[in-house]
Amino acid sequence: MSADIAVLGAGMHPWGKWGRSFVEYGRAAARAALADAGLEWADVQSIVGADTVRSGYPGYVAGATFAQALGWQGARVTSVYAACASGAQAIGAARAQILAGLADVVLVVGADAAPKGFFAPAGGDRPDDPDWLRFRLLGATNPAYFALYARRRMAVHGDTLEDFAQVKVKNAAAGALNPLARYRRPVTAEEVADSAVVADPLRLLDICATSDGGAALVLGSMDFARSRGVADPVRIRAVSTVTPTYPRTVLDLPDIATDSVTAVRPAPGSFRASIARAAYEEAGLGPGDLSLAEVYDLSTALELEWYEDIGLCAEGEGAKLVREGVTALGGRVPVNTSGGLASFGEAVPAQAIAQVCELTWQLRGTAGDRQVPRARAGITANQGLFGHGSAVVAVR
Structure with a gap:
């Protein structure tokens, strides 16, 4: 079986210092990616959110937060955190689900509302870090x-x-x-x-600098891409x-x-x-x-x-x-x-x-x-x- 998956859609919320919730940026990026893919949110079988640790509990459970913001529709949900690598971990989790046959279409979303100035340590004391x-x-x-x-x-x-x-x-x-x-x-x-x-x-x-912004990808199996008439998609x-x-x-x-x-x-x-x-x-x-x-x-x-x-x-x-x-x-x-x-x-x-x-x-x-x-x-x-x-x- 091919290890490739298709990038069906890509979308972003512009970067800046907008002073709003990270949820707004992620929802906008997700909608842009879905529109780019020609799909509806209801078509998505799984959503993977990249966590932000600077936005309280909603940031810790970003997958569920974005699912709620888009409207609960029963999709499988995953949240991941890996600091600056969180987005790649989210893509990796989505890819694993697709290759395992658990989902044909997965939405990956990451967004942040960054504080001004240097990033301070978050999450309490970590003397082994x-x-x-x-x-x-x-x-x-x-x-x-x-x-x-x-x-x-x-x-x-x-x-x-x-x-x-x-x-x-x-x-x-x-x-x-x-x-x-x-x-x-x-x-x-x-x-x-x-x-x-x-x-x-x-x-x-x-x-x-530190910025506010969001990005999203709609990922799918190669079979699903072909079923939608996409013969030569960008592939991860x-x-x-x-x-x-x-x-x-x-x-x-x-x-x-x-x-x-x-x-x-x-x-x-x-x-x-x-x-x-x-x-x-x-x-x-x-x-x-x-x-x-x-x-x-x-x-x-x-x-x-x-x-x-x-x-x-x-x-x-x-x-x-x-x-x-x-x-x-x-x-x-x-x-x-x-x-x-x-x-x-x-x-x-x-x-x-x-x-x-x-x-x-x-x-x-x-x-x-x-x-x-x-x-x-x-x-x-x-x-x-x-x-x-x-x-x-x-x-x-």
């Missing part, structure tokens, strides 16, 4: 963490502030062409350099939700052997690289088959890390791809054709779903002025706190 310890003991907010990665790239690989700025310039240019993006104007390298320092060396325009071919391999479980830095770990054979490469590697292996594809990629650009420097982690270049060569225009619109492998988080900001449970929405529109050839010519395959990639992998491969 390295990210909670980072926040509480070191006071290292996410921008500070991103800055440490940026400094390491500068020291080890020779990356420059100008390289980081060009990532923002590239993504802002794509976002200016996306009507769903929050920030829709081009940005110059000089504007990046002149923006306020948040965590040296990163400036304000090097770091993504792989979903990777792997976890780290001990001892490389906290920092993606070179291993330092000690007596406690010498008997353990670590997986090659970083945790982020293992996320993409699992997706490629399942899909039977490699980096050379990609037409485009959507990666989690929490900071400009981190996007360069993702180039290496998804295999677009060797370690330390990410900045070279930006300098040569390889990852820009019109380049050999455009990355973040949506505009990325640089243009959208973070709406945590929605973003991994939004990445697949962008792949869907690109692979259909309906992405308008940001269209990648003859797009045939793409990958999404991000990671959630506490060791959650997230990558999806879509093909046509």
Whole structure:
């Protein structure tokens, strides 16, 4: 049996700071995805919601919350949480139900109403969680963490502030062409350099904002797609939700052997690289088959890390791809054709779903002025706190 499932519909609520409930954003995205699929809510047999932990109990049971908002109709319901990887986990749960024959049509929804400023730890004390310890003991907010990665790239690989700025310039240019993006104007390298320092060396325009927004997908079996006359749909071919391999479980830095770990054979490469590697292996594809990629650009420097982690270049060569225009619109492998988080900001449970929405529109050839010519395959990639992998491969 084929492991492919069909993307029947994709929809989003525009990103911004709207000041309304996450339920409104998710319901709007769901309705847009259903309209795109040419289906009614009553046709959906299962709904999977990606949870938000910042919206109280309705956010913890997002699947049921969205089902209620759309109108109870008896659909199977699932709610999942995996921090920034929640959307990919939701897609994975929907795919499993379809391949198991439990449902022919599944609606996946994620939405968030993000607070202003840095994301604070949620869910109480977690002394075994390295990210909670980072926040509480070191006071290292996410921008500070991103800055440490940026400094390491500068020291080890020779990356420059100008390289980081060009990532923002590239993504802002794509976002200016996306009507769903929050920030829709081009940005110059000089504007990046002149923006306020948040965590040296990163400036304000090097770091993504927090946003409100929603995204949804209608997924179905290949048989159902054919029954609806859709002979060549965009297909999800792989979903990777792997976890780290001990001892490389906290920092993606070179291993330092000690007596406690010498008997353990670590997986090659970083945790982020293992996320993409699992997706490629399942899909039977490699980096050379990609037409485009959507990666989690929490900071400009981190996007360069993702180039290496998804295999677009060797370690330390990410900045070279930006300098040569390889990852820009019109380049050999455009990355973040949506505009990325640089243009959208973070709406945590929605973003991994939004990445697949962008792949869907690109692979259909309906992405308008940001269209990648003859797009045939793409990958999404991000990671959630506490060791959650997230990558999806879509093909046509």
